[in-house]
Amino acid sequence: AIQLTQSPSSLSAAVGDRVTITCRASQAIKSALAWYQQKPGKAPKLLIYDASTLESGVPSRFSGSGSGTDFTLTISSLQPEDFATYYCQQFYGLPGTFGRGTKVEIK
Amino acid sequence: QMHLQESGPGLVKPSETLALTCTVSDGSISISSYYWAWFRQPPGEGLEWLGSIYYRGTTEYNADLKSRVTISIDTSKNQFSLTLISVTAADTAVYFCARTSGWSGFAVDAFDLWGQGTMVTISS
Numbered sequence: 328a329i330q331l332t333q334s335p336s337s338l339s340a341a342v343g344d345r346v347t348i349t350c351r352a353s354q355a356i357k358s359a360l361a362w363y364q365q366k367p368g369k370a371p372k373l374l375i376y377d378a379s380t381l382e383s384g385v386p387s388r389f390s391g392s393g394s395g396t397d398f399t400l401t402i403s404s405l406q407p408e409d410f411a412t413y414y415c416q417q418f419y420g421l422p423g424t425f426g427r428g429t430k431v432e433i434k
Numbered sequence: 435q436m437h438l439q440e441s442g443p444g445l446v447k448p449s450e451t452l453a454l455t456c457t458v459s460d461g462s463i464s465i466s467s468y469y470w471a472w473f474r475q476p477p478g479e480g481l482e483w484l485g486s487i488y489y490r491g492t493t494e495y496n497a498d499l500k501s502r503v504t505i506s507i508d509t510s511k512n513q514f515s516l517t518l519i520s521v522t523a524a525d526t527a528v529y530f531c532a533r534t535s536g537w538s539g540f541a542v543d544a545f546d547l548w549g550q551g552t553m554v555t556i557s558s
Contacts, residue, residue: 328497328498359538361544361545369550369551370530370532370548370549370550370551371481371530371545371548372548373535373544373545373546376535376537376543376544376546377537377544382535382544382546414480414481416481416544416545418538418540418542418543418544421494421496421497421541421542422483422496422497422498422542423483423542423543424483425480425481425482425483426480427480428480
């Protein structure tokens with residue numbers, strides 16, 4: 328199975344900060360990567376698919392980039408509602424695997 | 435807006451069978467290009483894809499669980515279901531149903547619609 332390594336596993340940031348989360352795949356996956364936001368007790372919410380396409384209704388402060396093995400999720404100006412855990416997921420090959428998550432906490 | 439809702443017992447005994455149903459409302463489950471999937475998330479851990487099903491019955495499963503997992507679909511009821519046999523404490527998790535976004539048309543894709551999740555505890 329394709330492994331996804333997310334970093335960092337957690338970070339502390341202030342409102343207004345620029346935040347970057349990385350996801351590295353164990354093999355090339357083209358652009359078959361999605362990013363999700365999950366808040367405690369809630370289902371994941373799709374933010375980005377195809378590595379860089381913003382899901383409808385998601386604020387433009389979220390952006391994704393990358394292809395092959397290295398991917399990035401960027402939040403340009405962190406808002407109070409953005410404190411959550413973020414997961415990457417690959418859908419290049421079965422099983423669709425997830426990274427272990429990055430928890431974004433308030434500084 | 436289509437809505438997904440999981441249902442089933444919250445407590446299952448070890449060695450028995452876990453059975454959950456996902457009911458799709460405000461839309462048809464018989465839509466081409468979309469797959470319907472089950473995931474789980476153990477407490478404090480990450481997400482695991484269990485398997486997906488197409489409305490015509492085609493399935494794909496996570497090989498790590500393939501011998502224990504079955505996903506079925508009932509288009510007349512707008513529902514799909516998960517069965518996991520021979521459960522142990524390691525199967526304790528929140529179980530989610532979800533829908534692929536249809537972007538790739540494959541069984542595993544980005545997932546744009548999720549149920550709220552249901553906690554299942556395996557304990558005697």
